[in-house]
Amino acid sequence: MLADFQSQLTRTGLLKPGDRIVVGYSGGADSGCLLHLLKHAGYEVIAAHLHHGQRQAADKELKLCELQCNDWGIPFVSGKADVPTMSKHLKVGIEEAGRLARYNFLNQVKTRFEFDFIATAHTGTESIETAIFNMIRGTGPHGFTGIPAARDNIVRPLLNFTRSQTRQYCADNNIWFHDDPNNDELEFSRARIRHRILPEFATINPEFESAISRLLTIVDEEDQFLNGAAAAALEQCELQLNGELAFLTRDIEIAFDRQRLESLPPVLLKRAMRLAFDFFGTPLNYDQTQLLAELFATRQNGSITPEGGTTVGELSDDRLHIRILQPTEPFRFKLTIPGETESETFGWTITAFESTPTKHQNTRQALQVEIDLDKVNGELYFRSSQSGDAMNPLGFEGTRKLSDLLSESHLTPAARTRLPIICDFVGPIWAPGVCLSNKIRKEETTSRVLVLNFKPL
Numbered sequence: 511m512l513a514d515f516q517s518q519l520t521r522t523g524l525l526k527p528g529d530r531i532v533v534g535y536s537g538g539a540d541s542g543c544l545l546h547l548l549k550h551a552g553y554e555v556i557a558a559h560l561h562h563g564q565r566q567a568a569d570k571e572l573k574l575c576e577l578q579c580n581d582w583g584i585p586f587v588s589g590k591a592d593v594p595t596m597s598k599h600l601k602v603g604i605e606e607a608g609r610l611a612r613y614n615f616l617n618q619v620k621t622r623f624e625f626d627f628i629a630t631a632h633t634g635t636e637s638i639e640t641a642i643f644n645m646i647r648g649t650g651p652h653g654f655t656g657i658p659a660a661r662d663n664i665v666r667p668l669l670n671f672t673r674s675q676t677r678q679y680c681a682d683n684n685i686w687f688h689d690d691p692n693n694d695e696l697e698f699s700r701a702r703i704r705h706r707i708l709p710e711f712a713t714i715n716p717e718f719e720s721a722i723s724r725l726l727t728i729v730d731e732e733d734q735f736l737n738g739a740a741a742a743a744l745e746q747c748e749l750q751l752n753g754e755l756a757f758l759t760r761d762i763e764i765a766f767d768r769q770r771l772e773s774l775p776p777v778l779l780k781r782a783m784r785l786a787f788d789f790f791g792t793p794l795n796y797d798q799t800q801l802l803a804e805l806f807a808t809r810q811n812g813s814i815t816p817e818g819g820t821t822v823g824e825l826s827d828d829r830l831h832i833r834i835l836q837p838t839e840p841f842r843f844k845l846t847i848p849g850e851t852e853s854e855t856f857g858w859t860i861t862a863f864e865s866t867p868t869k870h871q872n873t874r875q876a877l878q879v880e881i882d883l884d885k886v887n888g889e890l891y892f893r894s895s896q897s898g899d900a901m902n903p904l905g906f907e908g909t910r911k912l913s914d915l916l917s918e919s920h921l922t923p924a925a926r927t928r929l930p931i932i933c934d935f936v937g938p939i940w941a942p943g944v945c946l947s948n949k950i951r952k953e954e955t956t957s958r959v960l961v962l963n964f965k966p967l
Contacts, residue, residue, distance in 0.1 A: 511679045515547045515667070524665050530554045530625040531665075534616055535586075537575045539687040540631035543676035544668055546685055548629065549582060555629075558619045560612050561590040564604075571688055578686055587623075589615045605698060613664075620663065632657050632666045635673040638722045639703050646699075648796065655730035672719055740782040747771050747782075749829055752925045754877060755943045757857055757966040759924045763833035764789070771830060772806055779803060783823075786832055792821040838927040842893035845932065847960065851892070852967055856928045860892065860942075861963045867956050874904050874945050875919070880959040881939065881950040888935030890960075895931050901938050903945040912938060912945075919944045932962065 519525050531548060535541045535557040548555050557579045561568050572588055579586035597607035616628045637656030644653035659669050668676065680687050696702050711718040747770040752758055764786065771779060780799050787794045794802070798814050805812045805825050814823040823832045845851055848863040864883065872879045899912035916926050921944070932940040939947040942964035952959055 511543075511671070511675060512547060512550055515671075516551050518670050519551070519667060522659070524659060524667055525553065525627065525629075527552065529627055530556075530623075532556050532558050532616055532620045532623070532625050532628045534612060534628065534630045535559050535575060535579070536631075536690070537571050537578075537686075537688050538631070538690060539677045539680045539685075540633055540636075540668065540673065542578070542685045542687045543679045544629060544631040545579075545584065546582070546679075546683060548667070549584060554625075556585045556587060556619065556623060556625065558616055559586065559588045560615045561588065562608055562611065563590060563592040564594060574686065574688070587619050589618075591615065605700070617663075626663075628664045630664060630666050631668055631676070633668045633671055633673050633676060634723050635708075635719060637669055637726060638719060639700055639708070641722070641726055642703050642707060643699060650796075651729050651733045651736075654726070655733055656726040736778070736781055737785065740778055740785050743774055743778060744782050744786060752921050753919070753943070754875075755921065755925055755929065758928045759833075759922060761857065762790075762836055763831065763922060763924050765829045765831045768806075768825065768827070768829050776803060776807070779806060783830075786830075787816055787821065787823065790821045790832065790834055792816040792818055833922075833924060836924075838894070838924075840894045840896075841930075843891060845890040845892055847890065853930070854967065857967045858928075858930070859965060859967045860930065860932075861961075861965075862890075863961055865959055865961050867952055867959050872904060872946055872951060875943055876946070877943050877965060878961070878963040879940060879946055880952050880961050881946075882952045882956045883958050883960050884956070885950045886934045886939070886960070890932060890934055890939075892930035892932050895926060895929065895938075895941070899931065899938050901945065902948045904948050904951055906948070910945075912941060915941065915945045930964075 525531070531553055533541065533545045533548060533555050535545050536559065545555060545557055557575070559572060559575045561572050576586045576588070591611035593604060593608045593611055596602075596611060597604050600607060600610070602610070613628075616630075619625075620628055641654050641656045647653075657666060657669060659666055677687075679685070696705065708718075711722075715721060744766065747766040749765040749767055750756060751763060751765055766786070771782070774782065780803050783802055784794050784799060794814070794816055798816060801812075802814050802823065802825070804810075811825050811827065813825065815821065819835070821832065821834050823830060843851070845860065845862060850859050850861050852859045865880070867880060870878070870880055872881075895912055895916065897913070900909050901912060901915075902909050903915060912931070916929075921929070929941060929944070931938050932942070934950075939950050940962065942962075
């Protein structure tokens with residue numbers, strides 16, 4: 511098994527020589543097998559064991575895990591979580607609370623020791639169980655692809671092996687392991703799948719694990735291909751929001767041309783819509799996907815709000831506009847002169863420094879301007895736009911409402927709430943990318959200017 515394990519890592523590139531790995535080690539056969547394999551494959555590993563606070567026997571198991579690691583010369587780190595209490599507070603099941611606790615602990619260990627990856631001992635058998643579990647709950651192709659081999663900083667090197675293979679490896683190498691009694695509790699859905707459904711599959715086809723694994727591989731390949739096609743279609747349909755100020759809201763809104771979306775095959779349109787909402791972490795369920803597809807097909811307008819209520823998709827005559835419902839509190843801060851003023855929340859920075867006038871020509875919608883310092887009243891600061899704001903814009907006669915100027919610039923409501931308005935003691939003098947006040951324009955007699963530059967962080 512070691513040779514197959516090393517060959518698989520080389521073939522897939524899941525791990526590379528020199529990678530340092532935190533291994534989730536429960537003391538079970540799967541995690542004991544993985545820890546032993548990685549050690550003998552030449553990787554630097556740390557065994558991370560989390561006590562779930564559920565069983566009295568867990569204290570003894572922790573000690574046995576530590577002794578096993580000491581025998582192998584592997585560093586051992588342990589932690590403890592009160593999973594039953596977490597389950598109550600988070601209002602999730604025991605299994606989900608345990609999963610959250612484990613990954614939180616493993617990430618803490620990885621950060622503390624500055625390792626490269628977290629490896630968990632999920633096998634191909636567990637991937638099959640997950641796919642069946644998702645199928646029973648109701649899933650599309652993505653949920654029927656099983657457990658991914660890699661996600662973020664987590665890798666699962668045993669997905670090409672079965673549970674019976676890991677147990678045999680432990681037996682062949684005299685590796686101590688214990689069986690978690692929760693794995694036999696039929697009140698848990700996965701245990702019922704493991705002990706009642708999979709044995710029935712085995713009576714029909716003793717090689718069912720290999721057969722289903724092939725199916726999951728095929729579905730995964732086709733799912734990835736269709737996602738790529740849907741993503742490419744979305745890119746062709748995307749509408750540019752807010753012009754040069756697009757960076758203001760790129761993380762909270764996106765829009766697509768309705769006519770182009772309607773030209774897509776229905777199956778690709780549905781997948782594209784799911785991808786678009788997934789981008790904001792608010793997936794569409796089956797019914798919402800069907801409803802949105804029906805609105806497209808019948809040329810109706812409407813809106814969709816996925817579960818959680820934090821995102822809305824608004825379908826109008828010309829576009830689908832998806833945005834996060836994120837109220838923005840009014841803000842007001844002093845401008846750093848000279849230097850940079852940054853907003854990590856909104857993703858922009860303003861640089862300001864004094865200079866002599868250049869040949870740079872100020873324009874109303876520029877993101878960099880030179881203003882006459884001698885015409886500025888008091889200290890400069892920036893704030894959110896307010897009702898009643900007005901200025902005499904460069905190139906205009908008379909005073910205009912700032913709200914009208916923002917509207918004429920075709921900024922979305924979200925962009926308007928995030929745009930900093932530069933003010934002096936009297937009031938607004940510059941709305942970056944929108945308008946510059948005529949009162950602080952530089953002239954031939956201007957001797958010193960303040961250069962202001964507004965750009966993405």
